[in-house]
Amino acid sequence: MADVARHAGVSSQTVSRVSNGHAAVVEETRQKVLRSMKELGYRPNSAARALKRGDFRTIGVITMSLSSTGNVRTLEAIATRASRAGYAVTLLPLDAPTRDNVKGAFTRLDELAVDAIVLIMEVHLLDARLLELPPHVKVVVVDSDAGDRFHVVDTDQRQGARAAVEHLLELGHDTVWHVAGPEESFAAGSRAASWEATLRERGRGVPAVLRGDWTPDSGYRAGLLLAQEPDCTAVFVANDQMALGVLRALHESGRRVPEDVSVVGFDDIPEATSFIPPLTTIHQDFATVGELCVDSILRELGGETLGGGTTLVPTRLVVRRSTARRGATDSR
Numbered sequence: 144m145a146d147v148a149r150h151a152g153v154s155s156q157t158v159s160r161v162s163n164g165h166a167a168v169v170e171e172t173r174q175k176v177l178r179s180m181k182e183l184g185y186r187p188n189s190a191a192r193a194l195k196r197g198d199f200r201t202i203g204v205i206t207m208s209l210s211s212t213g214n215v216r217t218l219e220a221i222a223t224r225a226s227r228a229g230y231a232v233t234l235l236p237l238d239a240p241t242r243d244n245v246k247g248a249f250t251r252l253d254e255l256a257v258d259a260i261v262l263i264m265e266v267h268l269l270d271a272r273l274l275e276l277p278p279h280v281k282v283v284v285v286d287s288d289a290g291d292r293f294h295v296v297d298t299d300q301r302q303g304a305r306a307a308v309e310h311l312l313e314l315g316h317d318t319v320w321h322v323a324g325p326e327e328s329f330a331a332g333s334r335a336a337s338w339e340a341t342l343r344e345r346g347r348g349v350p351a352v353l354r355g356d357w358t359p360d361s362g363y364r365a366g367l368l369l370a371q372e373p374d375c376t377a378v379f380v381a382n383d384q385m386a387l388g389v390l391r392a393l394h395e396s397g398r399r400v401p402e403d404v405s406v407v408g409f410d411d412i413p414e415a416t417s418f419i420p421p422l423t424t425i426h427q428d429f430a431t432v433g434e435l436c437v438d439s440i441l442r443e444l445g446g447e448t449l450g451g452g453t454t455l456v457p458t459r460l461v462v463r464r465s466t467a468r469r470g471a472t473d474s475r
Contacts, residue, residue, distance in 0.1 A: 144185075151179035201231045202440060203252035205245065206263040209236055211357060212384070212412050213298075213330075213429055214263055217285060220433025221261055228441060233257055253280060259440040261285060262293075264329065281443040283436045287329050294443075295453040296435045300333035303425035303458035307379045307407040308341040310423070310460055314405060315469030316377035318347045322365045322389060323354045324381040334381050334409065355381070359388035366392025369404070376404055376469060383408040383415050383424055390418060390465070401467035411461055421463035431456045 144162070148155045153176060160168050161176040168176075179185070202225050206214050222232045233255055237244045245262070252260055260280055264287035284293045311319045321338045324331025335352060342349050353368060355361030362385030369375050370393050380386035386408035390400055398404050400420060408415065411426035435454055443449055 146183055147176065147179045147185050150183055151176045199256045199258050200229060201233055201255075201257045202437065203233045203235060203255070203257035203260040204263065205235050205237060205248045205252070205260060207237055207239075212382075212410055213286070213427065216429035217263060217433045217436075220430040221436055224434045224437040228437065230258075230437075249280065258444055259283070261436045261440070262287075281440055283439045285432060285436060292451050294439055294449040294451065296432055296439065297453060297455060298330070298427045298429075298432060299455040299457050300330050301337035302455075303409060303427070303460075304334040304337035304379070305341045306458065306460045307409065307425055308338050310462070311377040311379065311405055311407060311466065312341075312345060312347065314377070314466060316405065317374075317469075318342060318350060319377045319379050320350045320369060320372070320375050321352050322362060322369075322378065322380040322385055323352050324385075325356050326354065328357075331381050338379055350375075355385045355388075357382055357384060359384050359391075361385055362388025363392045365389060367396065369393070370396030370398045377466075378404060378406050380406060380408050383410045383412045383418075383422060386422055386424070386465075387414075387418060390420075390422075394419075400465055405466040407466060415461075416463070418465070420465050423463045423466040424461055426459045426461050428456050428458070 144155050144158050147158045151158070151172075153172060157168060157172060158176055161173050161180075202221070204218060204221060206218065208214055209218075218234070225232050233252065235248050235252060237248055249260065258281070261283050263285040282293050284295045286297050287293075287295060308319050319338065319342065321335060323335040326332070339349050350372075353365040355365055362380060365385070366389035369378060369389065378389060380389055386406055389406055393400055393404055393406075400406055406422065408422050408424035409427070411424045415422040415424050435456065439449055439454070
């Protein structure tokens with residue numbers, strides 16, 4: 144900086160103001176300083192400036208998986224909204240959601256100098272109360288039951304599951320079978336609990352839960368079992384990819400969709416319109432979830448205290464051709 148000041152014939156303070164984009168520099172002087180910077184090969188060190196200010200303009204993201212549709216689309220929205228606000232994103236995937244792994248990830252991101260962290264849990268944060276995090280780092284959690292300690296942003300899982308079950312019951316089906324996600328998943332648990340509660344509120348029988356791992360293969364295995372149940376005329380599947388496997392199994396078993404069995408998924412992935420038949424499903428607004436995470440962080444960085452609590456993003460039922468009135472099952 145001193146070399147640039149001597150070369151341009153100005154003070155070091157003027158060079159500092161130009162480097163930091165201050166308006167209080169006459170344009171002629173600014174251009175003189177910029178020419179000297181270019182000739183001398185001077186480039187401001189943004190990392191050093193950030194350390195001095197304590198403002199790194201970076202958001203860390205810890206996620207359990209990059210294989211799920213929801214995580215990838217939420218991450219995309221976080222990165223896009225952060226970029227528009229002038230922030231970079233540092234991603235740190237974990238191979239298992241243990242307390243030590245999460246704590247280690249926070250320590251690593253703290254070393255990498257981030258202003259705040261988004262934690263995409265996807266599973267029950269069972270030991271949240273025992274998790275010691277750096278006190279100066281702002282944290283927002285996605286898809287978890289940790290709202291008593293952290294600020295959580297999540298899809299309204301229960302509302303979506305209720306809408307799916309009510310849609311099928313209104314079509315005249317006696318009850319609704321369910322293919323749930325993995326037991327450790329917070330979202331899967333919320334959807335299954337809402338499915339069961341809705342059936343009980345309507346005085347309907349609650350069939351045994353079949354469980355998958357979010358993949359089409361696991362949905363296919365569940366679908367083969369459902370195809371052997373003569374009383375099964377309606378199925379709510381916890382995500383669209385498992386629903387794809389269910390559709391295949393029903394087709395191979397001679398059970399027509401929706402004439403014999405109506406199927407509803409959850410997520411509304413782009414490919415859902417190309418399933419055979421096109422899938423009725425619950426639409427999740429992953430973009431809004433990601434954007435609200437960044438907005439919450441920016442509010443905290445601006446001095447607002449959010450504390451615990453959960454912000455829920457509504458879902459909506461998208462009706463396509465995989466569901467029909469129960470009467471259609473008797474048309475054979």
